[in-house]
Amino acid sequence: MVSMYLIAPNFSDLMEPNVEFKTFPDGDSYARINDISKCQGEDVALFHRLYPKQNTAIFNACQILHTLKRVGARTTLVSPYLPYSRQDKTFLMGEALSAQVLCKLLNDFGAVKLVTVDCHFLKKEGESEYANLKIHNISANKLLVEHARKKIGLEHLEVISPDQGANYLVSEFGGKSMSKVRGDYDKDNGAEAYRSVQKVEREFDVDGKNILIMDDMISTGGTMIKAVENVKKGKARKVFCAATHGFFLNDSLEKLKKISDGVFTTNSIPNPVAEVDILPLLKGAVEAKPAAPSQ
16 A cells, blocks of 8 residues: 655646756756655655656656665656557667666666556556566556547447557457558658558448547557548548547647547646546556645
């Protein structure tokens, strides 16, 4: 049982912060736990987003985890979105396994467990271990489907995923999965590692149906846009887009709004369509009785 919550400033939209982050004039990060004496030898939950500005956020997490480790605290890191989670496998010789690097780093600096939501490489709910880090992966799929049903009223809703990797999100609702074909890395753009989505294919009927396309994340929107275009060509009645994590890079939110009947995500990453609150899921996962933050 966790005895205390520590809340980072980048969680302030959901909870009152009691951890301090500042920046030195040269750009170095400064971190401080105001109630460190209350953490000594205790089970602590640190609520801290690792995205956006993931490289800085990861270093800030390591600073706090290391500080807690020094006083003998056992820390569960609660981060709704795990960055670098798409880099758990290599496609080209010499590529870094960044997901392993990050998980090992968090564990080495003192995280005894990570609580996260719809981790990209796990593809399932529950307890796992990856690169020595224990991970409790929660899914927001039920919350997303419930929200979609409220949006369309009592009409029937068919839930699908845009590729096989997100099948675990829809399978319990009887949902089917489309298939995605990616291109190679763009060799003309040396600064950006990106494999474009060439097409999304479907082998089931959507004619006249209300469709919810659900994925773990919408980043540049390439997959979701192709999926919406596909089901609209199949004469779907209404098409909604949902994801646990919404980045919406490259104006993808506006593009999706124009071609669909609605777009929404959880508030794992703050964005204009973060309509589904995952804080109850996070609190339930750590089963904490939080100490009141100091004034």
